[in-house]
Amino acid sequence: MSNRVDHILETIQNATSSKIEFDKKAILTEYHKLEDNQSSIAIKVLSVVGGFLATIAFLGFLFLSVLQNSEIAWLITGLFFIGFSIVLNRKYEKLIIDTFSISAYAIGIFLLVFGLKELDVNENLIAVFTIFIALISLYLTQNYILAFVSILVVNISLVSLLVFIHSSYNLIHLYNAIVLIALVYVFLFEAKIIHISAKLSKLYNPLRISLVISFLFGLGFLRTRNFHGMQLDYIWHYAIVLFIAIIYLISKILKLMHVTNKNHQIGSYVLSAIILALTAFSPSILGAILLILLSFYVNYKFSFALGVIALIYAVSQYYYDLNYTLLTKSILLFTSGILFLALYLFTSKLAKND
Amino acid sequence: MENINREDVQIITRNSNWQEIDIFNLLHLNIYNTKKDWQNFLTLFFMSLGVSFTVAGILFFFAYNWDDLHKFVKIGLIQGLLVALTLILVYLKIKPVLKNVILTGVTMLVGVLFAVFGQIYQTGANAYDFFLGWTMAVFIWVLIADFAPLWLIFIALINITFGFYIEQVIIDLPDYFAQTVFVLINAFFLIVSLLLKEKKYIIPNWFSNLLAFVVVAFATFSTIFVIFDNGQEFFFITVFTVLILYLLGLYYGFVKQRSFYLSIIPLSAIIIFSSLLIKQIKWNEYGMFLFIGLFIVVSVTLVIKMVLNLQKKWRNEQ
Numbered sequence: 233m234s235n236r237v238d239h240i241l242e243t244i245q246n247a248t249s250s251k252i253e254f255d256k257k258a259i260l261t262e263y264h265k266l267e268d269n270q271s272s273i274a275i276k277v278l279s280v281v282g283g284f285l286a287t288i289a290f291l292g293f294l295f296l297s298v299l300q301n302s303e304i305a306w307l308i309t310g311l312f313f314i315g316f317s318i319v320l321n322r323k324y325e326k327l328i329i330d331t332f333s334i335s336a337y338a339i340g341i342f343l344l345v346f347g348l349k350e351l352d353v354n355e356n357l358i359a360v361f362t363i364f365i366a367l368i369s370l371y372l373t374q375n376y377i378l379a380f381v382s383i384l385v386v387n388i389s390l391v392s393l394l395v396f397i398h399s400s401y402n403l404i405h406l407y408n409a410i411v412l413i414a415l416v417y418v419f420l421f422e423a424k425i426i427h428i429s430a431k432l433s434k435l436y437n438p439l440r441i442s443l444v445i446s447f448l449f450g451l452g453f454l455r456t457r458n459f460h461g462m463q464l465d466y467i468w469h470y471a472i473v474l475f476i477a478i479i480y481l482i483s484k485i486l487k488l489m490h491v492t493n494k495n496h497q498i499g500s501y502v503l504s505a506i507i508l509a510l511t512a513f514s515p516s517i518l519g520a521i522l523l524i525l526l527s528f529y530v531n532y533k534f535s536f537a538l539g540v541i542a543l544i545y546a547v548s549q550y551y552y553d554l555n556y557t558l559l560t561k562s563i564l565l566f567t568s569g570i571l572f573l574a575l576y577l578f579t580s581k582l583a584k585n586d
Numbered sequence: 587m588e589n590i591n592r593e594d595v596q597i598i599t600r601n602s603n604w605q606e607i608d609i610f611n612l613l614h615l616n617i618y619n620t621k622k623d624w625q626n627f628l629t630l631f632f633m634s635l636g637v638s639f640t641v642a643g644i645l646f647f648f649a650y651n652w653d654d655l656h657k658f659v660k661i662g663l664i665q666g667l668l669v670a671l672t673l674i675l676v677y678l679k680i681k682p683v684l685k686n687v688i689l690t691g692v693t694m695l696v697g698v699l700f701a702v703f704g705q706i707y708q709t710g711a712n713a714y715d716f717f718l719g720w721t722m723a724v725f726i727w728v729l730i731a732d733f734a735p736l737w738l739i740f741i742a743l744i745n746i747t748f749g750f751y752i753e754q755v756i757i758d759l760p761d762y763f764a765q766t767v768f769v770l771i772n773a774f775f776l777i778v779s780l781l782l783k784e785k786k787y788i789i790p791n792w793f794s795n796l797l798a799f800v801v802v803a804f805a806t807f808s809t810i811f812v813i814f815d816n817g818q819e820f821f822f823i824t825v826f827t828v829l830i831l832y833l834l835g836l837y838y839g840f841v842k843q844r845s846f847y848l849s850i851i852p853l854s855a856i857i858i859f860s861s862l863l864i865k866q867i868k869w870n871e872y873g874m875f876l877f878i879g880l881f882i883v884v885s886v887t888l889v890i891k892m893v894l895n896l897q898k899k900w901r902n903e904q
Contacts, residue, residue: 240594247615248608255601262597270897274849275890281853282886285860289879296872327894331886335879423610430600437592488614489621521635528627531619537792547642551649558650566643572636576629580680583625 237263269327271376273534279327279377283334290339303350310343314365321373330377337378341365341385359393374434383442387411405470408450412470412519415443416477419526420484444523444535448542451519471512478508478522485529496582503575510568513561514553516546590616633684637691644695648702657706664699668692686733693724693739714750721747734793741775741797759820762811766824768804772797773831780838795846798835805831806854810861843900845893852889856882 241254294309317336320329341362348358366382366389373379390410394403418425418440426433482504491497511517523539550561590612599609619627644667648660671692675685700720704713721743728740745768752764776797783789805828812821832851839847860878867874 240590241598243590244598244604244608244612247612248605250605252605252608253603254598258601259597262601266593266597268898269894270901272845272897274846275893278849278853278886278890278893282856282882285857286879286882286886289860289875289882293872293875293879296875328887328891331890332883335883423606423613426596426599427604427606427609433596433599436596485624489624524631528619528624530613531617547638550642551646558646559652562643562646562650564643565639565646569636569638569640569643572632572639576632576636579625579628579632583629586625 234260265325269325271327275327276377279330279334280380282331283338283377286331286335287338287342290335291342294339294343303347306343306347306350310340310345310347313337313340313343314369316340317378318369318372321375321378325375330375333375334377334381337369337381355397356393359389359397362389363393370435371431374431376438379435379438380442383439384445387442387446402466404450404453405466408447408453408470409473411443411446411450412473412477412522415447416481416522416526418443419530419532420481422530440532441535444538447519447523448538451516451542451546467515468512471515471518474515474518474522475508475512478518478525479505481522481525481529485525488529491582499578500575503571503578507568507571507575510564510571513556513564514546514550517543517550520546592617629681630683630687633687637687638694641691641694641698645698645701648698648705651705660702660706661699664695664702668695668699671695683733686731686736689727689731690733690736690739693727693736696720696723712750714747714754717743717747717750734790737775738793738796741772745771760811760815762808762815762824763820765804765808765811766820766827769801769808769827769831772801772804773827776801777834798847799850801831802835802850802854806857809858813858813861813865840896843896845897848893848896849889853886856885856889859885 237256237259241256241259245252313336317333317340320333320336344365345358345362348361349355363386366385370379370382391404391407394407395401418436422436426436479501482500486497486500491500508518511521520539520543523542524536527533527536527539547565550565551558553561556564595609595612595617598604644664648664671688675688675692678685697720700716700723704716721740724740724743728736748767748771749764752759752767776794779789779794779797783794808824809828812824815821832855835847835851838844839851860882863874863878863881
């Protein structure tokens with residue numbers, strides 16, 4: 233293994249003009265730790281699902297037994313559980329305690345929120361306080377699963393603060409736009425983010441996946457168009473943000489593919505812009521396309537798969553969208569399909585020219 | 587050259603004075619997709635989107651059920667399109683994978699044809715014979731093309747056909763029995779695909795993993811249904827099927843070193859056992875909730891520990 237590390241360090245040094253100082257000892261220590269805790273998607277899913285189910289059972293127990301009708305007890309137990317799981321994570325940086333620590337953390341957050349709510353604390357304050365707690369735990373421990381849950385807690389609190397507490401359902405688009413911008417930034421500025429600090433470089437992977445999940449969750453809201461009087465008019469605002477994000481991404485892709493010919497560039501932009509304008513009638517489709525392109529750009533396979541599933545789902549759900557007649561939707565889809573085929577011809581011609 | 591992944595980049599960034607611009611360059615060079623990858627991906631992506639959006643457009647158009655269109659025109663249009671596309675497919679000089687994408691679109695059009703037929707002659711959209719016809723009509727294409735997404739559509743069609751058949755023809759079976767049938771159908775395809783993989787056929791991992799996931803999901807549901815359903819005339823078949831399949835799956839996971847199987851099967855078993863415990867609960871007995879919670883945490887932790895140890899062992903063997 234030390235051999236492999238040497239090779240990697242050599243490769244990195246060779247690719248750089250200036251001399252890099254490596255802390256070899258610290259690097260090897262991290263690799264040794266990784267050796268025993270090599271995670272995989274299957275293991276992460278196990279911890280999350282197991283932790284979730286256990287949390288439900290424990291909450292059932294707590295509410296039925298010791299904590300009946302005592303808000304202060306909920307609050308104290310909640311804080312205790314959160315603190316406990318953070319201490320546990322800081323002390324043992326081991327994968328096997330994940331299930332235990334995330335269920336403790338989730339129980340803590342639940343009890344805290346319920347306790348504060350029962351004590352009639354202002355709901356805005358509860359949301360802000362929860363965000364604060366989650367941010368503190370992110371600062372204290374960068375364990376993958378705990379960070380994933382914490383960032384989701386931040387996002388859920390944020391959406392509650394903006395949308396649910398005040399029943400201002402049109403603000404869901406503002407929330408979606410914030411998540412979208414954060415998502416694009418995190419995907420495209422990976423080097424910058426992991427370079428800022430050691431903590432952020434540890435938080436990078438959980439941050440990325442929880443933003444993907446929040447993004448898809450936001451798209452899901454759009455599907456239920458008449459959700460609590462959410463107005464159709466404002467969906468356009470979100471579609472425009474998506475549109476700009478995709479065009480920005482296209483400019484990056486064109487640069488990466490060395491498309492320098494002005495006519496080819498203009499052709500790509502015009503064709504893409506027309507297709508995007510046509511699909512903008514269903515922002516979920518637009519969002520899924522963005523996620524697929526972003527994930528392919530940074531070669532992140534898990535969210536690529538999620539994007540493909542989201543796209544299939546969005547197209548099939550478009551059928552039930554009652555805002556347009558089937559004939560309108562049929563024309564929109566058919567035209568964009570033909571244009572995609574035109575794009576296909578265009579790219580395969582460019583590929584042949586190379 | 588050494589294969590560098592994200593984990594390496596992050597660890598080394600934390601412990602060196604590596605500059606941002608150099609990290610950026612290395613990411614692009616070693617981890618991100620290159621120009622060549624993008625060319626391959628974009629041709630496939632645009633072709634897939636082109637075909638699926640066009641077919642969806644056609645489907646929506648016929649679902650609109652335009653009264654002014656005579657029934658012969660409707661059916662003739664789709665059939666004409668089918669014939670034209672199939673001919674294009676045969677004579678077009680493009681990569682096989684792109685041909686397969688078009689064929690997948692044509693397969694969906696066959697469904698549209700059956701649906702329009704049903705629309706005109708009022709056979710109903712969920713009649714099992716509609717799906718049976720569709721399945722049989724595309725079987726030879728599926729076999730010849732041997733394209734994973736097309737196989738997936740085919741397997742889904744078989745599931746749907748059986749589902750409606752059980753619902754519409756064999757009416758008085760318990761709910762979980764349909765689930766058990768789904769388990770058997772998908773397990774059949776999973777086992778065949780894994781056996782073919784042994785014979786060096788190229789079968790993508792996502793395909794067999796997806797099938798395995800579907801099998802485990804249906805197995806979990808059907809067993810939970812058995813647990814909560816009291817008229818258990820067929821319960822033996824369900825329990826026996828699930829048990830045999832899970833043992834096979836665990837064996838496969840151990841021998842082939844696939845931690846995916848060793849994770850989802852125990853997770854399903856834990857869920858099934860927890861529902862057995864839940865069934866014992868009278869709703870004021872809170873002690874049982876504590877027990878279930880502890881059981882889940884401890885058992886999931888043990889499974890993770892086992893998988894971690896195995897992964898380490900497998901890595902050392904390499």
